[in-house]
Amino acid sequence: LDEPRRLPLSSPLPASRPSVYHSPEAFAAGYAEMERSFKVYIYPDGDPKTFYQTPRKLTGKYASEGYFFQNIRESRFRTEDPDKADLFFVPISPHKMRGKGTSYENMTMIVKDYVEGLISKYPYWNRTLGADHFFVACHDVGVRAFEGLPFMVKNSIRAVCSPSYNVDFIPHKDVALPQVLQPFALPEGGNDIENRTNLGFWAGHRNSKIRVILARVWENDTELAISNNRINRAIGELVYQKQFYRTKFCICPGGSQVNSARISDSIHYGCVPG
Template sequence: MDMESRLRTRDPDRAHVFFLPFSVVRMVQYIYPRDHHDMKPLRKTVLDYINLISGRYPYWNRSLGADHFMLSCHDWGPYASGGHHHLFFNSIRVLCNANTSEWFNASRDVSLPEMNVRSNVIKVGGPSASGRPMLAFFAGGNHGPVRPVLLKHWKDKDSDVQVHEYLPKGVSYVELMKKSKFCLCPSGYEVASPRIMEAIYYDCVPVTINANYVLPFSDVLNWKAFSVQVSVEDIPNLKNILMSISPRQYIRMQRRVKTVQRHFMMNGPPQRFDLYHMLLHSIWLRRLNVRIHPQD
């Protein structure tokens, strides 16, 4: 936000929304007692924070937090937001864990794409359809309710649908994604997966396998045009589902992946239509649903 002054104001009377800049990651690092497995201090800290700003400034109370937003990609972001009732039910929560079964409200909350930031430089791109000999690929830990089903049916069983729990030493995860037409993105402990972003970066058509997940930017992006959604129940039939997509249809989908790629890029400074602008647009759309009554 410091790099994009056009969309930021320090005049509260001009602001559409107010950012709550607390970090769940920092709270976990410094407050969570790992050996005690007690997450209550996270909620207590959030409660103290909201009580502080609501007592110090008038803007929270006029809408009960409805024109305020928080952001967290930590798994415990939704839990921490439950530290204050109005933050949980009124405010705009920008969360990677966009799980409707855990009170994520798509009409008010914003789905944040999950991503592993290993480097400041993200190398994007990959071969065209003709340069991808594998049908589908996944490698990852066996956790959550979805991946055990995927591994049970497909782990090391088919050269076209390559599903691995762990890759052998020396085998490149990125290169296998680039060799695959479809990149499988099953949920783990949480509904979101960084593989969706990775697939888009490497021009691989994402295949999401999850339940209750609100896909990022689905207000404006037609995910069915550039990805495949598969239910957990259809995992045994996964290969037939992907094989039923004609070469011509696949080429169109892959080209659309390339088209939407810019909406998932992290740039510094931000560029038009990139991840930063898409997030702010999603927040702005939800702010339109809030009517602020002028104070006397």
């Protein structure tokens, strides 16, 4: 085989591992080109009473979706010219609809009407059947609302807070968006392995098959801190968060709901997520 073509580097690749890439130089050049030229077009918002409007405070379990909307609108990759776009963002969130008591069936119809309106007004969806379009659904409300729209679920890129197959996650096109609850209750943890006396930690409801098996097999293991229920806050303040400080490996099993900030909590408190 011919020697792979070496592309000129615009900047060094400091943390690359040659074994990861067929050509580290080609990867670095391609990445630099992406940084220079990648563009996203955001479709106009729908009815402000129905669709997503970034709130003043990005807190709680829905904050990740809010940060996504806010950051992409402020991003340097955003373009106002759809003809220059590589990807198209569909800025719709059923979260606000759910707060108004809208049923999942009606949410699906509202989303369907909005997206079909974009398809009829703009030529970009039909070029790829939506393969270069993406949307975010970082909670169970959004996932349920989009379930009735197979043309979006199967074709478009979904940024979801759970890579679980229970939400029809399609690995070759969908993206896992780590959920975060900010502000964190305690400061970040560090390189303090001598203070981490628990080998592993998990606490939560047994609301999935993997969690049931986990609790049954490990709940009596003395090296692990396993609780098959939520930690009782009556025994002290921030008990759940403090367990992360005392643990080397934090177990992050999927549950019945889409949202979980356990992975980002683990990283923040210095515990290896697994």
